[in-house]
Amino acid sequence: MRKEIITSMALLAALTSASAKNKVIEDPSLKFSSTPVLGIDEIILGDTATTVKFSIEDTPGKTFTIASRAALYAGGQKYAYTSCSGITPDMATAVPAEGELHFTMNFKPVPSGTKTVDFKESESDKGWSIWGIHLDGKKEKVDVPAELRKQKLDREQPLPAIVPSYGYAEISGRLLGYSTDMNFSVSLTSTDMLTLNDETVDCTLSPDGSFTGKVMLCATAPIYLNVGEHRIELLASPGKSASVTVSLPGISEDNDRDDAKSIWFEGELSAFNDEYNSLDDDVTEKALYKWDFPEFKSSGIVPFKEKQLKTLNLIKANIDSDKNLSSVMKNYLKARTELAASINIITAPLLYRNMTQGKEAEVPADYYDEVISMNAFNNKFNAYTSMAPRLAQLTVAIARNNEKLYNLFKDNSELIPQLTYAQTVAKQFADFTPVSDEIKEAIKGNSPAFADKLFEMNDEVVARIEANKSKTGYTVHDLDENLKGADVFNNIISQFKGKPILVDFWATWCGPCRMGMKTIEPLKQEMAGKVTFVYVSGVTSPKNLWQNMIPDIHGEHFYVTAEQWQTLLSQFESQGIPTYVVVDKDGNVQSKFIGFPGNDKLKEEFEKALAK
Incomplete structure (x- = not known):
């Protein structure tokens, strides 16, 4: 017994010593x-x-x-x-x-x-x-310039009027605590009001942590300053400049620091941006009721609407009771939150239908009454929100569903009606369809604020279509529309036997497909002459758009019927695109991938096929 006690004490002492x-x-x-x-x-x-x-x-x-x-x-x-x-x-x-x-x-x-x-x-x-x-227990510190520590801003300064006019917003700034061994990028992201595409441009980052960049805007609008994966939202205006100073330890440790402020703004809209970036979530649309998918699917849209309105009222009460908020920010936050709640309620029937594989939601006659009464769409502050570019699209959707809702847009600011028409025209350009002289005259009358930009986009489309006519490095192959079953794939690859083949199933609208094509380009160049690259698309890709995209995609191209497309996807048990199939020199399927597998994996497969 004594030996066991001594042994236990020795073990405890050893563990205590190790812990110490x-x-x-x-x-x-x-x-x-x-x-x-x-x-x-x-x-x-x-x-x-x-x-x-x-x-x-x-x-x-x-x-x-x-x-x-x-x-x-x-x-x-x-x-x-x-x-x-x-x-x-x-x-x-x-x-x-x-x-x-x-x-x-x-x-x-x-x-x-x-x-x-x-x-x-x-x-x-x-x-x-x-x-x-x-590891030394110390706090990371940065030297904040005295002028920023003493900065006083007039938060009651009104926001500028929304006047559509294209120009660059110039953003510069400093990253406090930056060192050259930190390998991350700084960029600016804005939303193109006409195409609704998010456009990101890299900033120039100097060794001392200073940076500069610019984005094209058509009116005062929200943009994002991206520091690594940190996103800082700010309002910016075309033709104006602003400066942002960022404490890197501050945005990394958030409010755990004693010096909780980590972002300072100077220049255009500095007071508004400073106040906006100091907000708590309970006064923003982030506090609105979130989708609970199982509950939403089982209970329908009415309980969801009620919870949206309940949380909306709580947010508005928080805004009203917050004595630190300026009147400008209070009006902005109320408009932004009411708009977000209204959009969530309006789009709930569509989401319900998508979630239930086509089952229509039960929409009571009074379902939209609160949205109509709120009339969030006509608030002038909407133009300053990230939702503004998509309001025009929403107008079209509403027109199909409810006349009373659609009427809310009739008295909207000048921006939205012009934008609605301009976005419709811009969609043609995305499909490589230039506009006629008659449409050009209509643009001048229906969307004068965006006319110059639309004409510029039209000229770019015409020039690209013309340039495509002289491009080489790609071949379009005809495929018999009567081919069915396994004959479809066999005919596609038959003429390329003798070399390994990569068959890429893609579509013009598929972002991951295009990203895969961009990523694989160095491997294509390395394997040129050794591997044949075949691209297959179908009728979900508008043919005019497909014809004008493939000149920049070097390889062998096939455009198949809807039935053949489904046959091919079924053959390779693909639930989505891009799908990649590697075929060996004898025409045998070697491997398949749903989603881009990476250049290293594809190179491994190519080398395996070449070694056979």
Whole structure:
């Protein structure tokens, strides 16, 4: 018995001694995290491992992947990943229902006395990174210029009038705490009012952390300043300039810092942007009732509408009671939140139909009454919101569903009616269809604010169609429309036997398809003459658009009937596109991929086929 007691005491002493050697840092300060969703809860420094406890906060159900090549870096040395719990590296993991996921990663031990380490998923600029993680317990500090610390802004300054006029908004600024070893980009994102495409342009980032960039706008509108994956929303105006100073530790650690303010604005609309970026979620549309898909599907649209209105009223009460908000911001937030709630209620029947595979929602006669009474569409502040470009589209949808709702748009600001017509014309250009002289005259009358831009877009389409006529490097092949079953695919590949073939099933409207084509381009050049690249599309792609896209896609092209398209997708059990099929030199299917598998995997397949 005495021996057992002594042995137990010795074990306890050993464990206590080992524990004492471990240093624990809770909520470590850091220089910058490339993403706002990844945080560090705790670091344990031991003799055999450095353990990092991570947390991810994001939308429930959203997936992410942490690479097994992730490592810690300090003093020019790499400390590799060894094991983890809570996730499986290199495999997608979904954020749970509560919106927060915790996991632990172990790395080779960093030397005692190390003051800071970096976490990187990759030594390149791909993947998540966190720089300057403090192991010494100190807080990361930045020097905020005195003029910003003492800055006083007039938050009651009215917003500028909305006058459609194209011009560049110039955005410059400084990243406090930046160092050249941080490999992330700074960019600006805006929404093209005519095409509704989000357009992102890179800023020029200097070694001292200063940056400059510009975006084309047609009126005062919200844009995003992207610092890594952090998105800072601000209003900008064409022909005007603004400056944004960002504390990198501040936006990474959010309100855990004593100096909670981390973004400062100067120049055009600085007071508004400063106030907007200091808001709590409970006064914005973020606090509106979220879709609960199982409940929505089972209970219908009326309970959803009631919860939308209930949370809307709570948000408006929070806005009214907040004494720190300017009257300008209060009016803006009310307009923005009422508009978001109205759009959610109006589009609920359509969403219900999509979720129930075509079943129509029961819409009571009084379903839209609150929306009509609220009349959120005619608030002048709508033009300053990110929803403004899509209001024109909504007008068309409403016209099909409810005359009373459609009438709400009749007294709308001048911008929306002009935009409605301009977007209809712009859609023709997306399909490579120039406008006639008659339509040009109609544009001048129906959309004068956008006429010059539409004429410029028309000239670009005409020039591109003409340029396409002289392009080479692609071939269009005819396929017998009467072919059925396995004969369809066999006829497509028959003339290319003797070399490995990559068959790419794609569509003109498929963003991932086009991204895959862009990514594979270096591999195509490397494999030129060794592998044949075949592209197959069908009637879901407008033929005129398809004909004007393929001159820039070098390879062999086929345009198949609707029946043949379905036959091909069924043959390869594809639930979506892009779908890729690798065929060996003898015409045998070697492998298939739904979604772009990456250049490394495709090269491996090509080399395997060439070696046969």
